[in-house]
Amino acid sequence: MELDPNKAGWSKEEMANHVAMDIPEGAYVNLGIGMPELVAGFVPQGREVIYHTENGLLGMGPVPEEGQEDPELINAGKKYVTAIQGACYFHHADSFTMIRGRHIDVCVLGAYEVSGAGDLANWSTGKPGAVPAVGGAMDLVAGVRNIFVITKHVTKQGNPKIVENCQLPLTGKGVVKRIYTNLATLEVTPEGLVVKDMAPGIEFDQLQEHTGAKLKMP
Amino acid sequence: MINKQLPSLAEAVSDVKDGSVIMISGFGEAGSPIELIHALIDQGAKDLTIVSNNTGSGHVGIASLIEHRRVRKMICSFPRTTNSIVFPELYSKGQIELELVPQGTLAERIRAGGAGIPAFYTPTSVGTPLEEGKETRVFDGQTFVMEHGIKADFSLVKCEAADRYGNLVYNKTARNFGPIMCTAAETAIVQARRMVELGELDPEAVVTPGIFVQRIVEINQPLDESKLVSEDWRYPWN
Numbered sequence: 001m002e003l004d005p006n007k008a009g010w011s012k013e014e015m016a017n018h019v020a021m022d023i024p025e026g027a028y029v030n031l032g033i034g035m036p037e038l039v040a041g042f043v044p045q046g047r048e049v050i051y052h053t054e055n056g057l058l059g060m061g062p063v064p065e066e067g068q069e070d071p072e073l074i075n076a077g078k079k080y081v082t083a084i085q086g087a088c089y090f091h092h093a094d095s096f097t098m099i100r101g102r103h104i105d106v107c108v109l110g111a112y113e114v115s116g117a118g119d120l121a122n123w124s125t126g127k128p129g130a131v132p133a134v135g136g137a138m139d140l141v142a143g144v145r146n147i148f149v150i151t152k153h154v155t156k157q158g159n160p161k162i163v164e165n166c167q168l169p170l171t172g173k174g175v176v177k178r179i180y181t182n183l184a185t186l187e188v189t190p191e192g193l194v195v196k197d198m199a200p201g202i203e204f205d206q207l208q209e210h211t212g213a214k215l216k217m218p
Numbered sequence: 219m220i221n222k223q224l225p226s227l228a229e230a231v232s233d234v235k236d237g238s239v240i241m242i243s244g245f246g247e248a249g250s251p252i253e254l255i256h257a258l259i260d261q262g263a264k265d266l267t268i269v270s271n272n273t274g275s276g277h278v279g280i281a282s283l284i285e286h287r288r289v290r291k292m293i294c295s296f297p298r299t300t301n302s303i304v305f306p307e308l309y310s311k312g313q314i315e316l317e318l319v320p321q322g323t324l325a326e327r328i329r330a331g332g333a334g335i336p337a338f339y340t341p342t343s344v345g346t347p348l349e350e351g352k353e354t355r356v357f358d359g360q361t362f363v364m365e366h367g368i369k370a371d372f373s374l375v376k377c378e379a380a381d382r383y384g385n386l387v388y389n390k391t392a393r394n395f396g397p398i399m400c401t402a403a404e405t406a407i408v409q410a411r412r413m414v415e416l417g418e419l420d421p422e423a424v425v426t427p428g429i430f431v432q433r434i435v436e437i438n439q440p441l442d443e444s445k446l447v448s449e450d451w452r453y454p455w456n
Contacts (some may be wrong), residue, residue, distance in 0.1 A: 133297055
């Protein structure tokens with residue numbers, strides 16, 4: 001049966017849930033902007049996880065209730081947030097000491113492309129004339145031990161996002177540990193990409209067909 | 219008597235010269251010293267190098283400073299945000315320079331500048347286009363790139379409360395670049411929402427020690443940048 005790799009498999013919420021299940025109790029976690037933000041909603045009850053936002057808050061809470069927004073309490077995406085009991089604020093050099101000094105346990109990011117060797121491209125579409133903007137992406141991939149990517153398996157046009165070699169400007173080389181997509185969960189290993197889990201109804205051959213890098217079953 | 223408080227914004231920025239390097243605090247509008255930036259526009263210095271995380275939004279604050287063609291170069295990590303119009307337009311016409319720096323490298327370069335460290339090595343940007351042209355060195359088998367500290371002639375910083383010695387505390391995530399920018403400037407100029415008496419700030423909780431601050435202006439009710447942008451205000455006021 002023909003597979004539409006854009007529609008098949010898990011929903012965004014199910015993908016976020018898979019990531020959340022792999023974040024251990026007590027972890028300090030940085031969530032990127034967009035789909036990674038969904039992960040916070042799926043941490044199991046009773047598991048305590050502390051969210052870092054690189055603009056200067058450890059202990060980031062959910063979005064505020066209407067009317068409670070504070071323009072001086074925002075996240076890295078410049079959206080209004082709250083601070084939990086036990087939160088703390090700090091300046092940027094301290095915030096990036098947490099990142100670059102390898103104190104953050106997990107970072108969940110989106111991707112334009114990921115290679116079989118764990119190279120990540122997620123900051124520039126490489127279009128000439130576009131204004132380049134990098135923010136904290138390169139610091140996060142260079143400094144956080146566990147870089148998890150959450151992404152659709154293919155682009156809107158149906159091309160693989162998981163590729164042999166990234167064509168877009170890199171954010172970091174060999175930095176990604178795990179890739180969570182709508183079709184599968186993949187582990188980046190020295191031997192290449194290993195399939196940890198596949199969405200119901202997906203065959204290995206179909207998964208390989210929509211993946212630019214070679215896959216292995218464990 | 220030591221008193222770093224000045225009566226007016228104009229006085230605080232009066233000696234900024236053409237060609238100065240100026241750090242401006244803020245992450246988006248949080249912590250952006252909009253009144254000091256507007257005073258700098260009025261003052262007229264040009265050919266400036268601005269070190270700031272973003273390039274401003276709408277036609278106020280940093281965006282207005284750029285729009286008035288006072289800025290030769292931006293040193294910046296994220297020059298485009300939802301409402302940034304001015305910088306992208308000038309950049310696409312080749313009318314403003316950009317030095318793009320990863321956010322943590324930017325923070326560390328400012329910290330290093332303030333701490334008297336001329337350069338340092340970091341793994342951030344290794345293997346990416348932002349490493350190009352920079353010296354690299356291998357430590358314990360891992361490649362690092364050399365980055366230089368940044369110093370400024372002036373820093374413009376927003377804080378919550380200050381005393382006359384220049385001790386500062388900030389508000390929530392508006393702290394961001396303020397403390398490190400105070401350390402890295404020859405002259406740190408601060409706008410404080412409140413001036414307080416000596417002793418009112420708990421010495422255990424002071425964030426910026428007064429030694430890093432040269433001038434303070436009290437601005438009790440700073441403008442709300444996102445409101446100005448949504449109502450399409452332009453500075454000088456239209």
